[in-house]
Amino acid sequence: VHSGERPYKCCYCNKAFTASSILRTHIRQHSGEKPFKCKFCWKPFASHAAHDSHVRRTHSLESKLMNVNQTPQVNNISTLSTGDSNLHWNEILNL
DSSP states (O other): OOOOOOOEEOTTTOOEESSHHHHHHHHHHHHOOOOEEOTTTOOEESSHHHHHHHHHHHOHHHHHHHHHHTSSOEEETTEEEOSSOEEEHHHHHTO
């Protein structure tokens, strides 16, 4: 299971990896490919993890508002209905 074997080698720098998915992400450093685009500012990222980190750090308020707007039912301006419990806007926005 954990043999330490690294069969996936980078064709640019010969660095070896245990999984093809890790190699694929690594190769993007050499190629400059950035397939993950931020839906708020369109900034591109080479990895999903870097994209998610950017969204959390930079656009946390926008992300929370977008999630609120995607909720199917709003009772009134200060309360959001989530089915079996009500969340106040201040809780959602961490104000």
